[in-house]
Amino acid sequence: MKIKPLPEEVINKISAGEVVERPASVLKELIENSLDANSKKIEVFIEKGGKKLIKVKDDGVGIYPDDMINAVKRFNTSKISSADDLFALQSYGFRGEALSSISAVSKFKLISRTLETPTGNEIYIEGGKLQYFRESGSPLGTTVEVKELFFNIPARQKFLKSEKTELIHILDVFSKYAFIHTDKSFSIHIDGKLLYNFYPSTLKERLLKIIGKEFEKDFIEIDYEGTIGIVKGYINLASVYTKKKYIFINKRPVRDFIIQNTIKELIGDKFYILFIDLPSYFVDFNVHPSKQEVKFVKESSVINLIKSALNECLNIFKKKTISYSYKENFESHLKQTTKKYETSKFEIIGQIEDTFLVAYYNEEVYFIDQHVAHERIFYELLMKEYLEKGEIPSQKLITPAVLKLTPDEIQKLKILENKLNKYGFSFEIEDTKVFLTGIPYNMSQFSAENIVRDILETGNLNASAEEIFSQMACKMSVKAGDKLDKEKAHALIKQWLETDNPNLCPHGRPIYYKIRLEEIKKKVGRL
Template sequence: MSDIINILPDSVANQIAAGEVVDRPASAVKELMENAMDADATQIQLIVKDAGRTLIQVIDNGCGMSDSDARLCFERHATSKIHKADDLYALHTMGFRGEALASIAAIAQVEMKTRQHDAELGTQVEIEGCSVKDQHACSCPCGTSIAVKNLFYNVPARRNFLKKDTIELSHIEEVFRRITLIHNDISFTFHSNGKLLYDLKSDTMLQRICQVFGDGYKEKFYPVEEESDVVCIKGYVAKAEYAKRSRSEQYLFVNGRYIKHPMLAAAIEKAYTEMIPEGNHPAFFVSLTVDPSRMDVNIHPTKTEVRFVDESAMFAILRAATKKALGQFSLATEFEFNPSTEFDFKPMPKGYVPAEPKIDYNPTYNPFAETRDTNKRDDHNRDNWKNFFEERTCDSTPSMESHVGQTNVPNGDFKATENQEFFQIQNRYIACPTNDGLLLVDQRLAHERILFERLTQKEKAVGGQQLLFPVNCQFSAADADIMEEMKSELEHSGFKIQRMAGSNVFVVSASPADLNDSELQDFFDTLVREYKGAMMEKFSDRGTKIYMSIARRMAIKAEKVLQKEEMRQIVKDLMECNMPAVAPGGERTTTLLTADKIRQIFVNS
């Protein structure tokens, strides 16, 4: 039998490595920008076209490379960062694996120009699919410029998996933020399709946060700082009142590198216990300095996963430092006490004797009397609830249509009478006795279905109310473009928004009545995040996913106390929907506890 094991060619091996290192344009941006920082650059330019599909270019004023290094840097495992295995535990650079440029060159057309500060001429190298097409001397500024063109040109399957430009650009922007927030001593610019998105000058960490996210962030954070033998902590944690439903503004850095570490992130969140509502999360920008010998970053090619020798101690120190910052700068120190002795109510006059309370009762009430037959209802009420539910049929693989039929909701002719009883269970479910049993309605999901069907009626826009004072909402450059994409759907939903010229700020002058002014920024942030999320990508209709998100965000909360008339209106509106049985996301809105089911509960108990 002949041998079947072969050594792969370098071009194939590099493409395999590229699958781990470069999975989308944002990955290439990360690798190129980290190389620029390792070259001691003080100014870095990022230029992209078509969200990185056509061009990704990084220009720096770093140390540059010699003629031979310019060629050698594209070889696999070629690096200037380490020389022996022990160097892995004494890292002071962003890169060290020697895989990035080789992986990028395997799947793109790369042009590099580089010149050292003491050289008169630089070097230009052109590579396509691992093959060097040209190398010659050239005139260029000190530093390095790497242009990556037509990413994945020779891997069409990977190129087909890329999302739309707005999504890919948002990923690039997130990588840009993760790098620029911690390296505030470096100046950065970011151009997309010829448009300047960011122009960041070197400044303090707080000023860099404001440059990236907006000037309003200066008032939202407390400084946190702590030094110990295990870890040195420096950064900013958000005030409790600015907690959000998402963790999109949680940034944790170690030795100048952005990392994902759920345990350390949880340490910061633990400090907010009993200070923020359940389900909300604080924003933070925290930098940790740790002895490189006490950590391991060589876990994954992306280098965002890190292991620490002293994780438990770091958890305790980080939580304590955050608690200290929250307590030291707490608003409690700003309370002012009113020395006035005036009462909020008038004291009773001297000698006043209160009258005995009067208790009303029914002298004919007999708790042991025979109860009336609940089946003897008036004809009008019986007609309203006749055929309220049909018997469910069993189907091992129900479709959406069959599922709607099986949930046994009343048809559009249903009307709840004024005498119909409604009550809440745990302030989550609307309960209504019927002649067949007990109808249970999930108030949040029901309201979500009602809002969704109103929003999807294209011929009828939802009315909004004019705001007394317009509200400014600020976004990142990529998120602002997504807001522009959603503008028509937002205006159909009752919003009136306008983007300020030359900025990423939107002025909101009208909004649906159910939204408070203070909720608008969080509402739009959530909407943009869900629009970008992978969960939403499975829908082909952009309007559908936007309206689903709006309905979910505007629906009444699960624990809201409802008045009887509000419960009646929700049930009535739900029964008038085209698909009352399910929420837009497919969850059931109603269920019926029949008399048989209730009886069975007691029999089986």
């Protein structure tokens, strides 16, 4: 067969596969372009999880009319001009691939005006083909609209997750850049409704607006300068396990499993947000088109920098008076968690909204979240089984289930397969297909498939048994809205009361709320 060059249209689609994985990766590229344009205000508009629309509007310097066509061509950029520039990057973009790749797989509109031009200009591209280029009324800055992502590649469209899942990834991207650039205004509209509107503020103020004010009390600030760089940010040692963990290197969000593991060894699965500043020559972002993977001149030096920063922070924390109150609270919590109940005296009163079980015990009324109570039961059963036997028993499926996974997810599964085998999952992995052949006992096939997808979507290849079992317990448990008859309610309550920690679910949520009968009587004038 004769070898021949690929058509430009095919090349663009292949390139788009590396740069554009999902709506969130489009948003990432557009926000970075806005930041590189010295924008002070960035507005984001999302519809249908980004599948229908991703729109980013900024007040940056804009694009000159003569550059509009070049802006959507491959390997055209205003940000570098020589190979040496790759080792002294001052901008987010530098490959000149993003807009070309995005416009190749969407209905793409770019509107822009500079300070020097009296009117704006508009370019519209469909599936990589220019439809028109014309003058257009526009304020100073640039607006990019990306509609119907992957409309011309149905196979890629099918691999997109639900609108809810895609939106989670979009908000993650939005949050990261809002954290990095607290000196700028950011807003995001979801399906026509304003979700966040941030004005310039401190990192802590913006952090609390996004992750919740409940984290504020136990924030510990990091401000450390080492020989090769600076580490700043916050950790929260009192937080329960959370997926909210952020690492930024030279103002770029990055994924680095070695750094993540280093932090985990020191503080466990707690919240953290770290900003690491290194000399530009020390780090290479030109590893992958996504620019979220990095290489270091000397990785061990970076690891030592992070360890030193965290150790200094932890030592200062221990010396503070707050450490004593934290210790007292922790010891009090331990005493509380070891409290045992006389299950025979627990009187089930009923169920509210098929979500909360109501019970009476020892002059107190309990409102018990049936889902998280059941989670605690399954979590401890799984942990006990795993600690005693080193694995979770598996049940074979009569008919293996076909898992629709992306090539990237299949690679992750290959890495995780041995670990997941120990947790009761078994697979047959072919080049482009994956069959789920075995699932943990007591788990439905539907739940098992969802857990595998969740694990692969998070991308955490180093997830601990505790983290995986938390996810498994969640999927195995009764849900809010499930009606329980008295027999099932009694069985659930009995098992829950016999757990080692009946107060918190594996994710750290309280399982119940209780109020003394005496307090109720006071409220209604009985006392």
